[in-house]
Amino acid sequence: MAGAEERRSLLGDDDDYGESDPGPPTDRTMLAVCDPTRLLHRIVVLVFMCFLGFGSYFCYDNPASLQTEVTQDMNLNTSQFMQLYAWYSWPNVVLCFLGGFLLDRVFGIRLGTVIFSLFVCVGQVIFAAGALLNRFWLMEVGRFVFGIGGESLAVAQNTYAVNWFKGKELNLVFGLQLSMARLGSTVNMNIMGWVYNRMADLIGATGPTTLGAALMIASATCLFSFACALVLGYLDKRAEKILKKEKGKTGEVIKLTDVKDFPLSLWLIFIICVGYYVAIFPFIGLGQVFFIEKFNFSPAQARAINSVVYIISAPASPILGFMVDKTGRNVIWVICAVVTTLIAHMMLAFTFWNPWIAMSLLGVSYSLLACALWPMVAFVVPDHQLGTAYGFMQSIQNLGLALIAMAAGAILDTRGYLFLEVFFSACICLALIAVVLLYFVDLLQGGELNLSAVARASLQEEARLQKEATLDSE
Amino acid sequence: MAADFLNIMPFTLLFLLLNMRFSSGLLGFGDTYKRQLSMELNPGLNSSIPPGVNLLHIRSLGNDDTLHFLLCNLGSPTLLLVHTNSTSSSIQVDWPEFLAGNTSGSLRVVPENAVLHSNALVLVRLWEYDDLNDTADPQEVPVSSFLPPYQLESFQWEPLNNSTLDPQAHTVRLCGGDGSPAFSNGSFCLQLSAFGSGGREAGWPGLLHNANSSQVRVWLQGVRPRAAHSRFLLELHALGQPYGLARVEVLQSIDDEYTPSIFTVSQWLATPSNVSSPVLGFVEWKPVAYRRPDPIFTDATPCHHSSPVAVGGALSSGLALAFYGAGAPATGLNISYGLAGEPFYNTTNYLSWSMLAGIGDPPVDSFSPLVLAIMAVGLGTPLLLLLLGGVFVCVRRRSLAEGQAYSPIN
Numbered sequence: 001m002a003g004a005e006e007r008r009s010l011l012g013d014d015d016d017y018g019e020s021d022p023g024p025p026t027d028r029t030m031l032a033v034c035d036p037t038r039l040l041h042r043i044v045v046l047v048f049m050c051f052l053g054f055g056s057y058f059c060y061d062n063p064a065s066l067q068t069e070v071t072q073d074m075n076l077n078t079s080q081f082m083q084l085y086a087w088y089s090w091p092n093v094v095l096c097f098l099g100g101f102l103l104d105r106v107f108g109i110r111l112g113t114v115i116f117s118l119f120v121c122v123g124q125v126i127f128a129a130g131a132l133l134n135r136f137w138l139m140e141v142g143r144f145v146f147g148i149g150g151e152s153l154a155v156a157q158n159t160y161a162v163n164w165f166k167g168k169e170l171n172l173v174f175g176l177q178l179s180m181a182r183l184g185s186t187v188n189m190n191i192m193g194w195v196y197n198r199m200a201d202l203i204g205a206t207g208p209t210t211l212g213a214a215l216m217i218a219s220a221t222c223l224f225s226f227a228c229a230l231v232l233g234y235l236d237k238r239a240e241k242i243l244k245k246e247k248g249k250t251g252e253v254i255k256l257t258d259v260k261d262f263p264l265s266l267w268l269i270f271i272i273c274v275g276y277y278v279a280i281f282p283f284i285g286l287g288q289v290f291f292i293e294k295f296n297f298s299p300a301q302a303r304a305i306n307s308v309v310y311i312i313s314a315p316a317s318p319i320l321g322f323m324v325d326k327t328g329r330n331v332i333w334v335i336c337a338v339v340t341t342l343i344a345h346m347m348l349a350f351t352f353w354n355p356w357i358a359m360s361l362l363g364v365s366y367s368l369l370a371c372a373l374w375p376m377v378a379f380v381v382p383d384h385q386l387g388t389a390y391g392f393m394q395s396i397q398n399l400g401l402a403l404i405a406m407a408a409g410a411i412l413d414t415r416g417y418l419f420l421e422v423f424f425s426a427c428i429c430l431a432l433i434a435v436v437l438l439y440f441v442d443l444l445q446g447g448e449l450n451l452s453a454v455a456r457a458s459l460q461e462e463a464r465l466q467k468e469a470t471l472d473s474e
Numbered sequence: 475m476a477a478d479f480l481n482i483m484p485f486t487l488l489f490l491l492l493n494m495r496f497s498s499g500l501l502g503f504g505d506t507y508k509r510q511l512s513m514e515l516n517p518g519l520n521s522s523i524p525p526g527v528n529l530l531h532i533r534s535l536g537n538d539d540t541l542h543f544l545l546c547n548l549g550s551p552t553l554l555l556v557h558t559n560s561t562s563s564s565i566q567v568d569w570p571e572f573l574a575g576n577t578s579g580s581l582r583v584v585p586e587n588a589v590l591h592s593n594a595l596v597l598v599r600l601w602e603y604d605d606l607n608d609t610a611d612p613q614e615v616p617v618s619s620f621l622p623p624y625q626l627e628s629f630q631w632e633p634l635n636n637s638t639l640d641p642q643a644h645t646v647r648l649c650g651g652d653g654s655p656a657f658s659n660g661s662f663c664l665q666l667s668a669f670g671s672g673g674r675e676a677g678w679p680g681l682l683h684n685a686n687s688s689q690v691r692v693w694l695q696g697v698r699p700r701a702a703h704s705r706f707l708l709e710l711h712a713l714g715q716p717y718g719l720a721r722v723e724v725l726q727s728i729d730d731e732y733t734p735s736i737f738t739v740s741q742w743l744a745t746p747s748n749v750s751s752p753v754l755g756f757v758e759w760k761p762v763a764y765r766r767p768d769p770i771f772t773d774a775t776p777c778h779h780s781s782p783v784a785v786g787g788a789l790s791s792g793l794a795l796a797f798y799g800a801g802a803p804a805t806g807l808n809i810s811y812g813l814a815g816e817p818f819y820n821t822t823n824y825l826s827w828s829m830l831a832g833i834g835d836p837p838v839d840s841f842s843p844l845v846l847a848i849m850a851v852g853l854g855t856p857l858l859l860l861l862l863g864g865v866f867v868c869v870r871r872r873s874l875a876e877g878q879a880y881s882p883i884n
Contacts, residue, residue, distance in 0.1 A: 077772050413734070
C-alpha cells in the first residue's frame, strides 16, 4: 500500500493527461449539485472518490489489527501469519506494470474501477470466508484476490482525480485522498479489536467463527467502496455525455526495454525504496504483538501505537511535501528520513524507552521519505520513461515486501524480536548505503538531484528560455 | 548545510550506539572458566537400598575450589549445591541413618570448615486447579477449584540407570508418578545437567550457563488433567547456609534472541540482606514454559512466580534434612504456568520449564556475535562510504581547482 498513492503527486504535474477543455457549458439549466461544470458537483464527486479507496485501505491492515486473534484462532505461527501480507504483494509484482495498461486500453477507467473494486470486495469476502470455514489456505487465496484489486484501484483513483480536477484543485484533492487512505488504515487499527470483541460476546466464544464474522463486517467497507465505484462510473459517464469530454487515461506508457537505459541513480533510488519500505510495512504487520510482549501494552494500546505511523502521516504528508517543494535538496531530506528511521528502529531494538517516541519518529520520517524520494524519479529519467520507472519501482517494492514479509515471520519464529529489529535496521542500513552512494554519484554528475528549489527553478527557466530561443531561430 | 549535516551524522549514530543499554558488557566472552566434572551414584554405599531411592553426586573440580551437586529423591526431589574452597573436599554419607530419613548430619561435606556456601532446592508439590473463568491467576481462583496437590515426596520414581544417566554429558533424568490413573500414561520428570564450562542449551529457553551452574528442567508428559480447564503450579522450597534464597529480582533484558519474545529474567538470590554484598547462590529462570517437547514460537506460555515467603513445618526432603537438620529455615514460592486466554494444559498434555541453579553471580546474557556483526557492518559501511566519498570529492575538487589555477598560464 505504499506505492500508488505516493506517485500521484507527480501524475498531477504531468501534461500528458486526458482532459482538454471542459467544453462548452450546456444550455439546459441544472441544479448546481447536478451540473458537472460547477464546484458543488465536483465536491460530491470528490466524496465518492475519497471513499472509493477507503475499503481497500481499511482491509489491507486487517491482519495487523487482529494479529493475536488471527494467530490464535487459526492456530498459526508468525511465518504463516506473514504469508497473508506476502500474498497481497505477489500479484502486484506484475500488476504494477499492467494496471495502467488495463485501465487505458482494455477496460477503460469506469469499468476498470468497478472491476478492481469488485476484486477487492470478493477478495475480502473470500478472506473472511476462509476464517469462517477455518481454512487458512482460503484466507491466503482471499488476500491474493484482494491484492489484485487493491493496488490497481489506487491507480484508478488517481486517474479519476486527474480527470475531474486537473487544472483546478488537483493537489488539494490528492492531499485529501491521501489523508483518507491514512484515515482508513487508522480506523481499521483502532476499531477491529472492538468489532472482534463484540462478535466474541455475541457468539459466546472466540475462534475461527468469531474471526470470520469480524472480517465479514470489515468487508462491508469494501462493499461501500464498490458502491462508490458504481456511482462514480455513472457520474463520469453522465459528465462525459453532457460535457463531451475525453475519457480519463492514466497516460502511463510502460516499455520494459527502457529498463536498460535506467541511470545508476535510478537503481540507487530503487534500492532505497525497497530497503526502506520493507522495514516499515512488515514491521507494522507484526507490531501489535511486539508492543504487547516487549513493552507490556494492552491489546488496545498496542493497536493504537501501531497506527501512529498512519495518524502522523495524514497531517504530516502535506506539510512536509510543501517543505520539500520549497527547499529542494531532496537527497539530504532522504538521508534525514532514513537516518531518523534507523534511529527509531534501533531505539525499538536496543532500549526500553517509551515506544511512542520511536513510533512518532517513524511516522514523521516515513512521511518525509515519501515526499522526498518519489519525486526524485522524475529528475533522473525523461518524461516518456516515467511510467516505466514508477511501474518498475513499485514492482520491486512489492517483490521486496513479499519476500521480507516471509523472512520477517520466519526470523521472529526462530530468533525473536531483537534479531527481527536488527534485521529491519540492516534493511534501513542498506537504504542508507544506497542514499549515501546516491549523494556522491549525484555530486559527481553535477548535483542535479540535490539542488535547492530556487536553483532548480532558475535552471528550468533557463532551459525554457533556451528552448524558446531554438524554436525562434528555426 | 549539506556538508555540515554529513559531518554530524556519524557522531549522532555513534552517540546512539554508545548510549544503548547493553545488557552488560559489550562482548560476552567472559565465562571461560572451566571445571572438571565427575559423576557418582550413591557414593560410599556398600549394601542395597530401598528400590527407587537414589543419590547422585556430581563433583565439579575447579582450580582452587570444588562444587558438589547432589540430587536425591528420598522424600521430595532435591538439588543440593555445596561450594567448598578445597580441591579435595568429599561427601560422607552414613547410609543407614540417611535412609532412616530423620537424622541431621547423616550427609556431610568434609572437611566441614572448607564449606563456603550451600543451597538446596526442593520440589515440593505440583498443584492443579480448574481455571473455569480463564484468569490463569491462582490468587483469583476460588479455593474450591484447587484439586488435591500431587505430593512429590510420595511419588514412585524410576531407578537411575544407564538409560537415565549420561556420565559424558553429565545429565541425569528422573521420572515418576503417584500411581494414580492420571499418571497411567504419563510422568513428572526432571533432568539435571551440570556443566564444566560456559555455554548455552540448544533448545528454548536456551539459558546461558557457566561452569558454576547446573540446569534443571521439569516437565509433565502425558499426565491426564483432572479437570477440563486444568492449569498447574509448582511449589518450590529453598534452604541455604549461611544465606538461603531470599528475594526474587526480575531483570529486564532487551535480548530475546535465545528465548523469542521473552524480555525478562527472574533471579532468586541467596544474598545477605545488605544489597551491595556479593551474591552467593542463585536460581534463575525465564518466565516461560513450553507446551510441546520441540516447541515452536506459539507453544510458549508465560509463567509467573509468587513472592517468596518463609515456610515452616517438617521438611519433606530427605537430603535437606540430612544436610541441614530439622529446624533449618526455608523459603518457598510457586511458579504458575499459563496466561489468561491461552490454551489449557489439555490441548497438548505437555508442559516443560527450565531453571538454572548455581553459585556466585548468575551468568549475564550478551548480544550474539551475529547481531553485533550485522550492526557493525550495517552502520560501518555507510560511515566508511561517507568518509571515502568525502575524501574522494575533496581530492577531486582540489585537483580541479589546481587545474583551473594553472590554465590561465597556458
